[in-house]
Amino acid sequence: QRLWNDLYQGGLAGGKGDMKDPKRVGHVYYNLGVVAGIIHVEAMRAALAKFGPDMPLDGKHKRWGLENLNLDDAKLSEYGVLGMMQNVYTSCKDHTGGHRGKMAAWNGESFDLVSKDWILSDLDVIWPLVYERSEKYAEENNIKIRDCDDPDDNAYMY
Known part of the structure; x- marks a missing residue:
């Protein structure tokens, strides 16, 4: 308030x-x-x-x-x-x-x-959909998917 x-x-x-x-x-x-x-x-x-x-x-x-x-x-x-x-x-x-x-x-x-x-939210339903559609979008638009576990994938920040 x-x-x-x-x-x-x-x-x-x-x-x-x-x-x-x-x-x-x-x-x-x-x-x-x-x-x-x-x-x-x-x-x-x-x-x-x-x-x-x-x-x-x-x-x-x-x-x-x-x-x-x-x-x-x-x-x-x-x-x-x-x-x-x-x-x-x-x-x-x-x-x-x-x-x-x-x-x-x-x-x-x-x-x-x-x-x-x-x-x-029902994450067991949502996460597979997020990954599936994100991967499809990235493939269709020639986008490299970031690897969050790879510190070199975000090297510009560190």
């Missing part, structure tokens, strides 16, 4: 921003934007911590940041989104970092949470 209050008081309440209906703050699509913003800011922070604050970050550095997120309860609490957003721990092998979600239903005016707890 704190984050939304800060966003509202710091921007929308003062006429800053272009949101035509401030009542949308906190709605599901607004929240998706907030989550995306947190992920990208934290990826940049991770990259800057790794490569130094004076290093101009390029796409490879940003990718490293996105692949090394550590959004735990403490970090989510700092943002005021603990409970709204799950913990996210990413890696070269796992770009999702959480594999959980909550169910919501549209009541005609807004989304209502249907599940109280985070629901774990």
